Amino acid sequence: MDSLLNFSNAELHYDHVHALRGVSLNINEGETVALIGANGAGKTSILRAITGLHPISSGQVHYKGERIDGMPPHKLVEMGIAMVPEGRRVFPFMSVKDNLLMGAFSRSDSKQEVKATLDSVLTRFPRLKERYKQAAGTLSGGEQQMMVIGRALMAKPTLLLLDEPSLGIAPKLVQDIARSIVAINRDEKVSVLLVEQNSRMALRISHRAYAMTTGEVVLQGDSKDLLQDDRVKALYLGGEI
Amino acid sequence: MEQVIANGLYLGAQYALIALGLTLIFALMNVLNFAHGQMYVLGGFVTYVIYGQLGLPFVVALIASAITLAAVGALIEIYLFRPVIRKSHREESTMLLAAAIAFFLDAVILLLFGEKQRGVPKILDGVLNWDFRIIMPYDRIAIGVLAILIIAAFILYMQYSKTGRAMRALAQDRVAAQLMGVQVDRYSMIGFAIGAMLAGVVGGLLVTITGVNSGIGGPISIKAFMMVMIGGAGVVSGAIAGGFILGMAESVGLTVFSGYGDVTYLIIFASLMVFLAIRPQGLMGKPWG
Ligand SMILES: Nc1ncnc2c1ncn2[C@@H]1O[C@H](COP(=O)(O)OP(=O)(O)OP(=O)(O)O)[C@@H](O)[C@H]1O
Numbered sequence: 342m343d344s345l346l347n348f349s350n351a352e353l354h355y356d357h358v359h360a361l362r363g364v365s366l367n368i369n370e371g372e373t374v375a376l377i378g379a380n381g382a383g384k385t386s387i388l389r390a391i392t393g394l395h396p397i398s399s400g401q402v403h404y405k406g407e408r409i410d411g412m413p414p415h416k417l418v419e420m421g422i423a424m425v426p427e428g429r430r431v432f433p434f435m436s437v438k439d440n441l442l443m444g445a446f447s448r449s450d451s452k453q454e455v456k457a458t459l460d461s462v463l464t465r466f467p468r469l470k471e472r473y474k475q476a477a478g479t480l481s482g483g484e485q486q487m488m489v490i491g492r493a494l495m496a497k498p499t500l501l502l503l504d505e506p507s508l509g510i511a512p513k514l515v516q517d518i519a520r521s522i523v524a525i526n527r528d529e530k531v532s533v534l535l536v537e538q539n540s541r542m543a544l545r546i547s548h549r550a551y552a553m554t555t556g557e558v559v560l561q562g563d564s565k566d567l568l569q570d571d572r573v574k575a576l577y578l579g580g581e582i
Numbered sequence: 583m584e585q586v587i588a589n590g591l592y593l594g595a596q597y598a599l600i601a602l603g604l605t606l607i608f609a610l611m612n613v614l615n616f617a618h619g620q621m622y623v624l625g626g627f628v629t630y631v632i633y634g635q636l637g638l639p640f641v642v643a644l645i646a647s648a649i650t651l652a653a654v655g656a657l658i659e660i661y662l663f664r665p666v667i668r669k670s671h672r673e674e675s676t677m678l679l680a681a682a683i684a685f686f687l688d689a690v691i692l693l694l695f696g697e698k699q700r701g702v703p704k705i706l707d708g709v710l711n712w713d714f715r716i717i718m719p720y721d722r723i724a725i726g727v728l729a730i731l732i733i734a735a736f737i738l739y740m741q742y743s744k745t746g747r748a749m750r751a752l753a754q755d756r757v758a759a760q761l762m763g764v765q766v767d768r769y770s771m772i773g774f775a776i777g778a779m780l781a782g783v784v785g786g787l788l789v790t791i792t793g794v795n796s797g798i799g800g801p802i803s804i805k806a807f808m809m810v811m812i813g814g815a816g817v818v819s820g821a822i823a824g825g826f827i828l829g830m831a832e833s834v835g836l837t838v839f840s841g842y843g844d845v846t847y848l849i850i851f852a853s854l855m856v857f858l859a860i861r862p863q864g865l866m867g868k869p870w871g
């Protein structure tokens with residue numbers, strides 16, 4: 342398998358906070374990779390570094406063999422990296438339709454092709470069709486989450502970064518969202534980096550996983566092995582059923 | 583009665599356009615543009631020179647006002663606000679910069695155009711007289727209608743164009759907009775240019791009715807801020823509501839209180855303070871919608 346994204350030896354700072362301390366991880370084409378870890382471990386920081394929202398202070402990031410650290414977010418979207426940010430970040434006063442169309446903002450292909458993607462997103466998430474003209478801020482948390490995943494898919498990404506899609510969502514809907522992530526990875530050949538605190542769900546639907554504590558990757562391996570790993574059980578799966 | 587409403591609508595349409603420019607800049611960049619009135623004055627003088635002095639058609643002059651102010655707005659954003667926003671996260675930095683720009687533009691306008699009140703020839707002659715219920719000169723009607731058309735065009739542009747959608751997205755969630763591929767710098771510049779352009783266009787429109795003089799920048803800014811206070815900052819509907827409410831209040835006030843001297847604005851200021859104490863976010867106070 343070819344490497345799609347390679348994140349090597351990256352350090353990242355916020356003013357005085359040293360958030361990433363030499364983190365390396367790799368995503369191969371077609372894979373779903375989970376990234377688990379407690380609050381403040383640095384998961385979101387990795388995603389911010391990949392999308393160019395925050396610069397790394399040392400290390401390198403390669404995507405499709407090209408060095409991408411230092412590139413601005415809009416370039417990276419054009420290259421096929423889409424992100425669903427933590428806390429959903431819908432455009433609250435825009436309709437579901439306009440939110441989805443914003444997802445296609447960076448695309449340079451024809452209107453018809455954008456329309457085709459829009460139709461496929463609406464087929465994947467029929468709830469969005471019912472709420473099509475409604476302001477996104479009035480949707481339920483679960484519906485918003487589906488919408489922002491749809492919004493990211495509108496960019497026709499090669500790599501999809503998901504930051505805690507299960508956060509604050511009813512258990513029943515978490516199941517639905519987990520299923521859609523599997524389906525997206527399988528049907529659309531999109532590679533996925535899934536950041537989750539719901540480690541059990543993340544490990545069940547991913548091929549491989551990395552576990553972090555305070556700025557460092559401490560464990561990595563195949564997800565099915567990690568699910569059985571005693572250290573993982575103790576650190577990341579305890580208490581959650 | 584009809585007369586008061588007609589005057590209010592005419593005035594309100596101009597005011598709403600001014601407020602739209604101010605609120606657009608605020609929504610996109612979190613900048614309170616204290617130089618908005620000066621941009622209006624500059625627009626007025628451009629039309630004065632091209633239509634009044636050079637004798638070119640009014641439409642050409644109005645377009646020249648629009649283009650000049652769009653350019654001025656873009657340059658101000660690129661060379662002044664952008665570096666300040668990059669270096670300082672404190673809100674007063676951009677406010678002080680905006681005030682400095684207002685002083686600077688005031689001085690430039692005074693130097694270039696002097697302190698005399700300037701007027702231009704009427705764009706249309708004649709007066710509409712509807713049964714003595716509404717008496718309104720045709721040029722006012724034309725300017726009012728033009729302003730309403732521009733408001734409609736602006737709304738359609740923000741609602742349905744790709745650029746408009748990107749600006750709304752940027753106003754509602756900066757980070758998410760960046761993740762969609764919206765370049766913050768570019769769209770801040772476009773937004774600032776459009777905001778300044780709207781101020782300049784109203785200056786060009788109103789020079790044909792009330793004329794222009796170099797000292798009215800400050801008072802126009804004050805009115806623009808009042809409208810945004812009434813309607814709520816950063817909201818299109820709020821700017822429009824604020825514009826029409828102020829226009830109407832002024833029109834009613836000038837009729838009702840005509841016997842008591844110049845008290846209209848005193849009363850408007852007093853009501854505004856009470857209103858803000860009760861509803862500080864304005865009528866439609868919420869981010870861009
Ligand atoms: N904008 C910021 N300014 C300063 N420090 C920050 C900022 N964002 C994150 N941090 C700090 O960096 C560290 C890593 O944060 P990060 O958001 O990457 O963690 P996370 O693993 O995503 O946590 P969570 O599960 O709570 O989302 C934390 O200590 C956090 O407090």
Ligand SMILES: [Mg+2]
Nearest residue numbers: 384385386427
């Ligand atoms: Mg996080």
